[in-house]
Amino acid sequence: MQGRVDVSGGHLTARQKDVLDAALGLLVEGGDALTMTGVARRASCSKETLYKWFGDRNGLLTATVQWQASKVRVVPVTREGLDARSLFSSLQGFAGDWLRVLSGEISVALNRLAVSHAGTGKSDLGAIVLANGPFAMARRLKPVLEIGREAGLLSFDDTDEAFRTFFGLVVRDMQIRLLLGDRLALTEAAIARDAERATQQFFALYGAKSEAAGTGR
Structure with a gap:
C-alpha cells in the first residue's frame, strides 16, 4: 500500500x-x-x-x-527572460543542495541500509530510494535542462544523458566514499566550490558556445 x-x-x-x-x-x-x-x-x-x-x-x-529528497530544491525557470547567468544559478543551487543532502548522516545511513537490502527480499527500500531519490531528482531537473535547451543556452540530444552527466559531475566519488566509511568532511565552502565547479564543467560540455561566456565564469 x-x-x-x-x-x-x-x-x-x-x-x-x-x-x-x-x-x-x-x-x-x-x-x-x-x-x-x-x-x-x-x-x-x-x-x-x-x-x-x-x-x-x-x-x-x-x-x-x-x-x-525534498530538501534538494529546484529554482524554477521559465523560457521567457531566461539567460545563461540565471540558468547557471539555478543549476548551481540545485547542485549545492544535492551535495548537502547526500553528504549528511541521514542520507548516508539511508543509502547504506538500501544497499544492504538490495536483492535480499528484506524490504522494498532499495526500489523506494531509487524511485524517490535519483529518479525523482531527474524528474525535477530535466525540465530545467530542456527549458535551457529551448532557450538556446544548452545543446544536447538526449536529456537523460545530460542529466546523468550533471549527476556525475556533482556527486563524483563523494557518495561511494561516504558509504564506505570515509570521514569526508564537506564544509559549506567546499560544497559551494564543488557546486560551482560542477556547473562550470556542465556548461563547458553542454553550454551553447554563443552563451557559455554569459555566465561570467
Whole structure:
C-alpha cells in the first residue's frame, strides 16, 4: 500500500514533518529496527495515525525518503527572460543542495541500509530510494535542462544523458566514499566550490558556445 501523505507536493503539516524526522532519526540509529511502533513512540503519536497517514511500513519509508529528497530544491525557470547567468544559478543551487543532502548522516545511513537490502527480499527500500531519490531528482531537473535547451543556452540530444552527466559531475566519488566509511568532511565552502565547479564543467560540455561566456565564469 502506498503512503497517503503527499510529500512530493509539499502538502505536509508540521506534525507530519515531525513524524518523518523521527523516522529518519530512527533509521540513522537503528536501520533495520525501524517499525511503526518505534516511530509512534519516538514521535509521541498513535500507530493508528501512522497507518492513516502512510498506509504501512513501506508507505512510511516512501514518505521518509521523499521528505529527505525534498530538501534538494529546484529554482524554477521559465523560457521567457531566461539567460545563461540565471540558468547557471539555478543549476548551481540545485547542485549545492544535492551535495548537502547526500553528504549528511541521514542520507548516508539511508543509502547504506538500501544497499544492504538490495536483492535480499528484506524490504522494498532499495526500489523506494531509487524511485524517490535519483529518479525523482531527474524528474525535477530535466525540465530545467530542456527549458535551457529551448532557450538556446544548452545543446544536447538526449536529456537523460545530460542529466546523468550533471549527476556525475556533482556527486563524483563523494557518495561511494561516504558509504564506505570515509570521514569526508564537506564544509559549506567546499560544497559551494564543488557546486560551482560542477556547473562550470556542465556548461563547458553542454553550454551553447554563443552563451557559455554569459555566465561570467
